[in-house]
Amino acid sequence: MVVRIRLARFGKKHAPFYNIVVAHARTARNSKPLEVLGTYDPSPKPPKPGDTYGRPWKEVKLDISRARYWVGVGAQPSDTAWRLLSMIGILEPQYRVLQRQGQVVKANTAAKSIISPSKATSGLSDAVEASGRPVGEDESG
Amino acid sequence: MPPRLRTTNVPCTLTCCPSVRSQCITQPSRTSRQFSQTSCQQVTLRRRKFYDWLNGPGLALKEPIPGSTNYLGAYDRYGNLVRASPGWQRRKAGEQQGQSAEQEGEEKKEEAAEGQESPDELEMAARRTEQAKKAEQAGGDALPPETVEDLRPFPLNKHFRSQPxxxxxxxxxxxxxxxxxxxxxxxxxxxxxxxxxxxxxxxxxxxxxxxxxxxxxxxxxxxxxxxxxxxxxxxxxxxxxxxxKGKRPITHEPINDLPVHAATRQQLFVPVAESRHFTRVDAGKAFDNTLLPADDRIPHPELVQAERELASGLSFEERKKLAEERLAAEQARKAQEEARLKAEDAALKKVPQRRWDFVFQDFSIETVGKSERSLEGVGWRYGFPHEDRKKGHVKIPTKVEA
Structure with missing residues (x-):
């Protein structure tokens, strides 16, 4: 029988909470699994107090070495579990969307950290117009 | 109801004819209301008194004096600010000419309650001197500081005082x-x-x-x-x-009050042998076995400690040394705690995504124990129900992360 790494929904109505479990594929969703690898809380938490530019975050608890072991012996992660496992490098990402998104996030943070971009662009604009290419064209890709 | 017309700062008695009843708010003549069968009496005694008050004593309350409370209790029946000096009153009267016709004949009452039944008289005195200084700088006919009388927003409730x-x-x-x-x-x-x-x-x-x-x-x-x-x-x-220079800060409130614990609300008579040394620790235990003595429950035990050292006759140098030691110990504890939190934070793996970060915390599945039911384990447990509806489980958060 196929062993899968998947999520088991616990929590309340409108307040989901998942156990990341290793279970036989044909058993019921919330039945007792072979092993509980961790938890995933999908409701985003606000940034910590004192963190002015912090982003909201989602908490995942995971026994990483056990997850590696189960993947190594052939357990098949579900799509959602795959997405979570690929974030910490246990698996190759199934879709490259996340990777691209990560790059965009990084670029955005870098762009925000530049002081007064309006000033810089206003100074540059004449030179750019002369070369015939608008500012910021190269970033969209 | 027609919309209320807000008059400008120009006194009403100037705009309205003084011989007629002084009424700012326009009332269309109507014999009955749309929703009611009873006829609307146009001029009643109460209504007239109401408008008299609005245009007389109540006028002072309309525009609050800057840097002062705007309570009814600060004014007398005729709309004079009780605590104000004659010079200030005159200046104010000059500003609002004409509206205080009945006000001029009145004599100003002297400040009556100068710190009666005020337990924190020293504090009030300190505040008053502070404000008096400011007033002196402003000029001779400046507004004097507020007294206890002025801090009563409800004139009929003499015991309610607005707290700073x-x-x-x-x-x-x-x-x-x-x-x-x-x-x-x-x-x-x-x-x-x-x-x-x-x-x-x-x-x-x-x-x-x-x-x-x-x-x-x-x-x-x-x-x-x-x-x-x-x-x-x-x-x-x-x-x-x-x-x-050399001024003490103004105390806002008493800081070392003993909080009343629920266990101490009962009255206890504990017979104790004369030979027994019955201390505060024992008194705390008499109320409840887990109750700490009052010395440990007050917010600032270190103040008592400092006084003890002073009373025991230690020199200034020794006391300073002891205080510095305590401060160093406290700071070391704080630094240790901060370092622990920082290490915990560094152990987390953060993966930024489009809208939020995914924060991964590594843990060992062994924490769940052999029975797989230990509460230290991560995740929802299998085989027994969630206990949040059991008695004695507090669901209100008892701590706020700050």
């Missing part, structure tokens, strides 16, 4: 002392005379305010300013300024 709130300057000073200078909350509490809880709240709220400013959010500053203008406030005495 922290001024903006004092709040900023508390925040700077804790955040910039790294003073502990209890130290700041002692220095400023503000309770521990309030210092904590001030620091948290100030931090939030600064975060909001940094994020470019708009603050309700006009609202806060308007409210603070009309409340008694505890001013900040800046010790760095030359004119405040």
């Amino acid at each position: 709130v922290l001024s903006e300057g004092l709040r900023e000073a508390i925040y700077q002392r804790v955040k910039r200078d790294g003073a502990t909350v209890s130290l700041a509490s002692v220095e400023f005379g503000v309770s521990n809880e309030r210092v904590g709240a001030v620091v948290r709220l100030k931090q939030m305010e600064k975060e909001w400013i940094a994020q470019g959010k708009t603050l309700a500053a006009p609202y806060s300013k308007a409210v603070l203008d009309m409340l008694p406030t505890t001013p900040y005495v800046d010790p760095n300024r030359p004119e405040n």
